[in-house]
Amino acid sequence: MISTVRGVHDILNQDTPTWQYLEATARRVFAQYGYGEIRTPIFEKSELFARAVGATSDIVEKEMYTFADRGGDSLSLRPEGTASVVRAFINNSMHRTLPWRVYYMGPMFRYERPQKGRQRQFHQIGCELFGPQGPLADAEVMAMVMAFFAEAGVVGNLVLEINSLGCGECRGPYREKLLTFLKANQETLCENCLNRMERNPLRVLDCKKATCGEVAKAAPHMPDHLCGVCSEHFAGLKSHLTILEQPFVHNPLMVRGLDYYNRTAFEVTTDALGAQNAVAAGGRYDGLVAEMGGQSTPAIGFAMGLERLVLLLQQNRVVVPTVTVYLVAVGDGADGAGLYLAEQLRRAGLKVEMNLNQGSMKSQMKRAGRSEAPITAIIGESEVGTKSVVIKNMVNGEQETVAIAGAVDFVNSLIENIKRMDHGADR
Numbered sequence: 001m002i003s004t005v006r007g008v009h010d011i012l013n014q015d016t017p018t019w020q021y022l023e024a025t026a027r028r029v030f031a032q033y034g035y036g037e038i039r040t041p042i043f044e045k046s047e048l049f050a051r052a053v054g055a056t057s058d059i060v061e062k063e064m065y066t067f068a069d070r071g072g073d074s075l076s077l078r079p080e081g082t083a084s085v086v087r088a089f090i091n092n093s094m095h096r097t098l099p100w101r102v103y104y105m106g107p108m109f110r111y112e113r114p115q116k117g118r119q120r121q122f123h124q125i126g127c128e129l130f131g132p133q134g135p136l137a138d139a140e141v142m143a144m145v146m147a148f149f150a151e152a153g154v155v156g157n158l159v160l161e162i163n164s165l166g167c168g169e170c171r172g173p174y175r176e177k178l179l180t181f182l183k184a185n186q187e188t189l190c191e192n193c194l195n196r197m198e199r200n201p202l203r204v205l206d207c208k209k210a211t212c213g214e215v216a217k218a219a220p221h222m223p224d225h226l227c228g229v230c231s232e233h234f235a236g237l238k239s240h241l242t243i244l245e246q247p248f249v250h251n252p253l254m255v256r257g258l259d260y261y262n263r264t265a266f267e268v269t270t271d272a273l274g275a276q277n278a279v280a281a282g283g284r285y286d287g288l289v290a291e292m293g294g295q296s297t298p299a300i301g302f303a304m305g306l307e308r309l310v311l312l313l314q315q316n317r318v319v320v321p322t323v324t325v326y327l328v329a330v331g332d333g334a335d336g337a338g339l340y341l342a343e344q345l346r347r348a349g350l351k352v353e354m355n356l357n358q359g360s361m362k363s364q365m366k367r368a369g370r371s372e373a374p375i376t377a378i379i380g381e382s383e384v385g386t387k388s389v390v391i392k393n394m395v396n397g398e399q400e401t402v403a404i405a406g407a408v409d410f411v412n413s414l415i416e417n418i419k420r421m422d423h424g425a426d427r
């Protein structure tokens, strides 16, 4: 018996409908904002991630799947999506056709300790927008993220948190002030924070340890030390979000893990999975394209983890039925009549499962219930005789006998009714 590698899972056919539903919702919503899909390779030269994500970052130092191919080149499975998209932007000279709006979806790989909602092969959906420099772009991107969550039916105290991380002008002086403060309080900091304090003092601000949290609260905060341009940008973003009637929280302690972010950083968090957790995160990275050897181009993007969203949907009981009509056939001649009707319904575009194991009416109805199909079509001996079928609305339990010849039309109008009922309930 060969099992899967630790931290890696099959996504079985009973779960893929939820994944496909999320992916389809993302495609639909992102297209409304003018985004098209980009598909970059799963593996790249290791050097790409070292340069984009940072050679000394945890991701590159400890978590990447890096290997030498048969030609001796060092390659890595992608640990995130932005580096590849930036590389593609540069390789394909996309700076000539700005703005460039793309989204991606697919597996990413990190060697981390597996836990609920965190796998070594995990899946992300992300968007990147290249070109626009002002806060209008930031507000539009955030509106799109929130529209995606609303469309997908992801509920449960979603909070849009924003912050400004400053720019090359103002971050350096702020960093010095922060470091001075942290050094004065270093006996209170955890070991991890002490180790990375000199290298990246900002990360102390989002340390999860309570004692570090107290220091972080009292520390100087970036938004109070922004330069004129950054400060105007941040005020612009807040004003645009207000016009959109999009609630937000300014969290001065949110710093994001990656060094390439500047100015706007944001997260969408929820308390539905225990502690307040991010379900989407992103920010502006105006310097990255130039740093990677391209023509300097401002950009902003975000990514969200699909594993968490799938958990949230399952928790919210957003049921994505795989089958619309379950067909039950019992008695002499019912098989043939059922087979015929199932085919007619499928030709009309419906998803139909016919019970193929025979069995009693009771056991077949049980299977119909388990399928979660909103409609069951039942053919017994008497229906065979009268060329009819019983159509049962599984949502409210009502049923009606209709002629086989009119069954497709009847089922179609019943589906419309059920959809209306669903919206009335305002799930």
Ligand SMILES: [Zn+2]
Binding pocket: 166, 167, 168, 169, 170, 171, 226, 227, 228, 229, 230, 231
């Ligand atoms: Zn600045």
Ligand SMILES: [Zn+2]
Binding pocket: 189, 190, 191, 192, 193, 204, 207, 208, 209, 212
């Ligand atoms: Zn700490």
